[in-house]
Amino acid sequence: MVSEGNPQFPAGAPEVxxxxxxxxxxxxxxxxxxxxxALKAANKSTGGQTPKTTIMVER
Numbered sequence: 265m266v267s268e269g270n271p272q273f274p275a276g277a278p279e280v281x282x283x284x285x286x287x288x289x290x291x292x293x294x295x296x297x298x299x300x301x302a303l304k305a306a307n308k309s310t311g312g313q314t315p316k317t318t319i320m321v322e323r
Contacts (some may be wrong), residue, residue: 265294 266282267275269291274280284292 265298266291 266287267273269288287295
């Protein structure tokens with residue numbers, strides 16, 4: 265998603281840093297939808313228990 269708007273983004277890297285302030289509104293919207301759907305799927309697969317999720321945000 266991010267590399268579609270930024271071809272220089274290292275999409276294949278195992279871990280990346282993402283500067284939220286530099287992303288387009290479309291990219292942020294798509295990331296939000298992706299994360300929300302992933303959390304719903306994880307919630308279903310864990311029987312309703314909240315999965316352990318790590319999101320690091322630095323400003």
